[in-house]
Structure formats: structure tokens, C-alpha cells
Amino acid sequence: MPFKVSKEEIxxxxxxxxxxxxxxxxxxxxxNLLDCREEDxxxxxxxxxxxxxxxxxxxxxxxxxxxxxxxxxxxNKRISVTPIAMLVNGLGEDDIFAIAxxxxxxxxxxxxxxxxxxxxLVHKGYSSGDYNLMQTIPRVLAATERVCSSVNLGTTKSxxxxxxxxxxxxxxxxxxxxxxxxxxLGCAKLVVFCNAAEDNPFMAGAFHGPGEPETxxxxxxxxxxxxxxxxxxxxxxxxxxxxxxIKNTAFKITRTGELVGRVASKRLGVPxxxxxxxxxPTPAVGDSVADILEAxxxxxxxxxxxxxxxxxxxxxxxxxxAMASSYVGGLSGAFIPVSEDAGMIRAAAEGALSIExxxxxxxxxxxxxxxxxxxxxxSEYTISAIIADEAAIGMINRKTTAVRIIPAPGKKPGDxxxxxxxxxxxxxxxxxxxxxxxFIARKGRIPAPIHSLNN
Amino acid sequence: xxxxxxxxxxxxxHDRVGIIYGISGVLANxxxxxxxxxxxxxxxxxxxxxxxxxxxxxxxxxxxxxxLDQKGQELGLQVTVQHEDIFxxxxxx
Numbered sequence: 452m453p454f455k456v457s458k459e460e461i462x463x464x465x466x467x468x469x470x471x472x473x474x475x476x477x478x479x480x481x482x483n484l485l486d487c488r489e490e491d492x493x494x495x496x497x498x499x500x501x502x503x504x505x506x507x508x509x510x511x512x513x514x515x516x517x518x519x520x521x522x523x524x525x526x527n528k529r530i531s532v533t534p535i536a537m538l539v540n541g542l543g544e545d546d547i548f549a550i551a552x553x554x555x556x557x558x559x560x561x562x563x564x565x566x567x568x569x570x571x572l573v574h575k576g577y578s579s580g581d582y583n584l585m586q587t588i589p590r591v592l593a594a595t596e597r598v599c600s601s602v603n604l605g606t607t608k609s610x611x612x613x614x615x616x617x618x619x620x621x622x623x624x625x626x627x628x629x630x631x632x633x634x635x636l637g638c639a640k641l642v643v644f645c646n647a648a649e650d651n652p653f654m655a656g657a658f659h660g661p662g663e664p665e666t667x668x669x670x671x672x673x674x675x676x677x678x679x680x681x682x683x684x685x686x687x688x689x690x691x692x693x694x695x696x697i698k699n700t701a702f703k704i705t706r707t708g709e710l711v712g713r714v715a716s717k718r719l720g721v722p723x724x725x726x727x728x729x730x731x732p733t734p735a736v737g738d739s740v741a742d743i744l745e746a747x748x749x750x751x752x753x754x755x756x757x758x759x760x761x762x763x764x765x766x767x768x769x770x771x772x773a774m775a776s777s778y779v780g781g782l783s784g785a786f787i788p789v790s791e792d793a794g795m796i797r798a799a800a801e802g803a804l805s806i807e808x809x810x811x812x813x814x815x816x817x818x819x820x821x822x823x824x825x826x827x828x829x830s831e832y833t834i835s836a837i838i839a840d841e842a843a844i845g846m847i848n849r850k851t852t853a854v855r856i857i858p859a860p861g862k863k864p865g866d867x868x869x870x871x872x873x874x875x876x877x878x879x880x881x882x883x884x885x886x887x888x889x890f891i892a893r894k895g896r897i898p899a900p901i902h903s904l905n906n
Numbered sequence: 907x908x909x910x911x912x913x914x915x916x917x918x919x920h921d922r923v924g925i926i927y928g929i930s931g932v933l934a935n936x937x938x939x940x941x942x943x944x945x946x947x948x949x950x951x952x953x954x955x956x957x958x959x960x961x962x963x964x965x966x967x968x969x970x971x972x973x974l975d976q977k978g979q980e981l982g983l984q985v986t987v988q989h990e991d992i993f994x995x996x997x998x999x
Binding site for chain 1: 918993998
């Protein structure tokens with residue numbers, strides 16, 4: 452077959468990679484661990500370690516090979532596993548802790564930087580395994596380096612488990628305390644979800660859902676820099692035309708992910724699951740979702756207009772991406788983490804971006820309040836209430852929402868927290884401290900909304 | 907999906923004598939066949955795009971990359987080697 456791509460197109464691709472930070476953000480291998488249960492934590496942990504290191508042995512090597520062959524950087528190779536709460540019913544906290552240590556050891560052995568799935572799905576209530584696992588989260592996130600944890604506490608179909616909301620406020624505070632020497636870093640590895648996606652490849656919220664096959668490969672794409680360049684190069688066009696240009700760009704970015712997913716799936720002998728069409732920023736200059744919104748014409752992200760600009764961006768990315776891939780899934784939307792996006796960091800530091808505006812923005816894009824540092828003395832009830840608000844947005848709008856918030860021990864508004872690497876740094880943002888304690892202490896379950904009754 | 911054996915080599919840098927000679931010398935020594943070659947001056951930079959068939963190469967892709975990198979450094983050029991599918995996927999349905 453003759454080669455039909457023009458020189459201009461070849462140079463466009465090379466520019467995207469070399470000048471605009473186009474990359475594949477993550478290849479995440481999902482592994483089912485349900486067959487690893489033994490009578491205690493130590494034996495279960497050993498089987499978990501053996502299975503992960505056997506199945507994911509070649510993951511990092513193949514990722515590097517594809518990067519070399521195709522000249523497209525693959526930033527992270529990661530693993531997601533069955534929510535560990537599903538295999539620890541009847542085990543105590545020490546047993547669960549022992550399994551978590553084996554997860555960390557397995558991740559280090561195969562060379563992945565994060566492993567997700569120290570998780571519990573409790574949207575309707577707790578099993579004994581769920582409850583015990585949640586109680587060990589602070590200890591586990593302090594003692595491990597690579598293990599990520601998530602808790603799903605609401606869905607559109609089941610409502611919001613306010614017992615879990617109440618408990619997670621305390622658990623997040625305890626996690627921050629347990630990692631106080633590192634600015635509360637443990638909380639950066641802990642996500643609270645409503646409508647969690649079972650095939651999300653992005654950390655810290657990735658887990659291998661109960662409906663997934665034995666093993667699967669999910670791909671997370673990136674490319675805020677590429678979209679920002681297109682927006683910057685077209686200052687004169689109206690928003691309809693701009694949406695069209697973003698769509699075209701999203702198509703190209705997504706095709707790259709589709710190719711990498713198929714090649715990786717073939718080389719590893721693991722089925723290709725989904726492509727997650729997310730715009731995932733990094734702290735690197737030129738790799739920012741905030742930059743795109745500002746290039747659209749906002750003085751600063753967080754100001755009036757931010758929600759509308761983000762809604763348009765998010766929708767255009769999905770429309771372009773959906774046509775480029777056969778299987779789209781995961782979170783699929785623009786991410787707006789604060790500490791991982793240089794433009795968001797700047798806006799938060801200048802006071803242009805508040806938690807309340809971020810909450811509004813999460814109603815129209817992917818995920819939720821992500822990587823936000825708040826004062827260390829914020830009450831656990833306030834944290835619970837922030838979670839409840841975000842979960843309510845997810846439940847009512849039939850979308851995934853999440854909270855990954857860091858009550859940085861000893862820090863006040865205006866101070867900075869430093870996590871390093873992809874997790875970045877962030878100014879501590881002020882929180883509205885009107886007490887929600889009575890509301891949160893009621894606990895119980897917020898019933899599923901009327902539009903969940905769609906059968 | 908089938909992975910083909912064609913690579914795209916792009917060379918960017920300041921124009922000078924001997925660029926094509928240098929790069930094609932590496933390819934000849936490793937038995938890599940040039941299928942198509944085009945060059946242009948883009949925004950003052952020498953830009954060359956080559957389509958090559960890699961199926962009878964005497965070295966593997968990592969080694970070929972290394973040899974071309976070395977040659978690029980000698981000539982003060984940036985040489986990129988990529989499998990052609992990345993372009994095909996991105997720009998064609």
C-alpha cells in the first residue's frame with residue numbers, strides 16, 4: 452500500500468510530540484485478584500504478589516518498546532486491581548495491611564509507579580471487608596509508596612451512602628496526619644467517588660471493576676498542550692468554529708492512543724479495554740488545561756466564563772475522540788486538578804480560583820475536586836460535606852465525580868504544599884468554615900434521585 | 907492488527923553539505939531501503955522526510971536509531987525515527 456500521509460502531516464505530528472507535550476499518559480493493566488483469597492492476609496498477599504508479578508512482568512518493557520518504535524512518549528505504566536475490599540471479608544485490619552504491603556512490593560517489582568485498587572465500593576452500605584479496609588487506609592497510605600486507594604460512596608442508581616461520607620471525612624484527616632511529615636501526601640493517593648468508572652486507567656482512582664475480564668489494558672491519553680496550541684493559533688474564530696478545531700485535534704490525539712492500545716494489547720497478549728479521552732495536565736509548562744481556557748479568552752481560569760469555556764472544551768474533546776476510537780470509556784473528560792496544572796496553580800495562588808468555582812466547573816467536566824490543598828485544621832465534618840456536595844453533583848447529573856483533597860497538616864491559606872513529580876505543588880486554598888456538622892452527623896443514605904427510575 | 911515494516915525518518919536542522927549523503931550512508935550500511943525522500947526549507951530550517959523499508963535491515967530498530975542519532979549529532983541535526991503507523995493512524999481514518 453502506498454504511503455499517503457503528506458510531509459505537512461508528518462511534521463505536524465512531530466511538532467505535537469516535541470513542542471506541545473503530546474503523550475500517552477498511561478497504559479494501565481487491569482488484573483482480577485478474586486482467585487487470590489486465602490485464609491489469612493499473609494497467604495493472600497503472597498498469592499496477590501505472585502499473580503501481579505506474573506501477569507504484569509512485561510508491561511513496562513513493552514511500554515518502553517512502543518515508545519521507541521512509534522516515537523510517542525508513554526509517561527506511565529500502571530496497574531489496577533480488583534477492589535481489595537472484595538477479597539478481604541472476614542479478615543482483620545492487620546491481615547488487610549499485610550496484603551497492601553504485598554501490592555506495594557509487586558508494583559515495585561514490575562516497575563510501575565502506581566498501583567490502584569486498594570478500594571471499596573460502598574455506595575449502598577458496608578460489608579465487613581469494606582469497613583475494615585477503609586479503617587486501614589491511613590496506615591496503608593503512610594506505609595506504602597505506590598498503592599492508591601479509592602472509595603465509591605454514591606451512584607445515581609443507589610443514592611449516597613452518608614455513613615461512608617461521614618467516615619471518609621475522618622479517614623482523610625487521619626491519612627493527612629499519618630503522612631504529616633510529607634505535607635499529607637497520603638491524601639494525594641486517596642480518591643472518594645460517586646459513580647466510579649470500573650475501567651478508569653488514571654490514578655489515583657483506578658481499580659479493576661467487578662464487571663471487567665480477567666485482565667485488560669486501558670489507555671489514558673493526554674494532550675492539553677496540543678489543544679492549547681490550536682486555540683492560541685486561532686484567536687479570531689467564533690466559539691462554534693473553535694469547537695470544530697478542538698474536535699479535529701482531539702481526533703488526532705485519540706487516534707494515537709488507539710494505536711498504542713492496539714499494539715500494546717497485541718504485544719502483551721492482553722485484551723484492549725477502553726481508551727479514556729481525558730485531557731490530563733501535568734505541572735510542566737505548556738501542558739495545562741487552564742492554559743486552554745485562558746487561550747479561549749479568559750483573563751484567569753476561575754473567573755466568570757470558566758464553566759462555559761470548560762463545558763465547550765470538554766464536549767468538543769469527547770466528540771472528536773469518540774469518532775477516533777471504537778471503545779471509549781473510563782472518565783473521558785478534561786481534568787482540572789489544581790496541583791498538577793501550572794495554570795490552575797497560578798490562578799489559585801492569585802486568588803482567582805476558589806473551591807466553590809471549581810465545584811461548579813466539575814458539573815461540566817471530568818471527575819471533580821482534584822488535588823486541592825486545604826488548611827490542616829479544616830474539620831472532618833467540613834471535608835465530609837465537601838464530599839457530599841461533589842457526590843450530589845455526580846448523582847444528579849449521572850456522571851462520575853470525585854474528591855481528592857489534602858488537609859495539609861499545620862498549613863494555613865496561602866502556604867504551599869509540595870508533593871513533587873506529577874503530583875506537583877499547590878497553594879493552600881481557603882475553605883468556607885460554616886459548620887455542616889449536624890447535617891453530616893445525621894448519616895444514613897440519601898435516596899437515589901427520581902431519574903434513576905428509568906426502567 | 908498487523909505491524910508493517912516501514913519507518914518515517916525526519917531530519918531537522920540547518921542546511922549544509924552532505925546531509926542526504928550522511929543519512930543515506932547509514933541506511934545503506936544497514937540494508938534499509940529508501941522508498942521516498944523529500945526535502946524542503948521550512949521557516950529557515952532544513953527539513954527532510956524519508957520513508958524507508960526496514961524489513962531487511964541488518965540491525966534492529968533500537969540500533970538503527972542509535973546510528974542515526976550519532977550521525978545526526980555529527981552533522982548538527984535532529985533525527986527522528988518513527989514507525990509509519992503513528993502518522994497513518996493520526997491523519998487517516
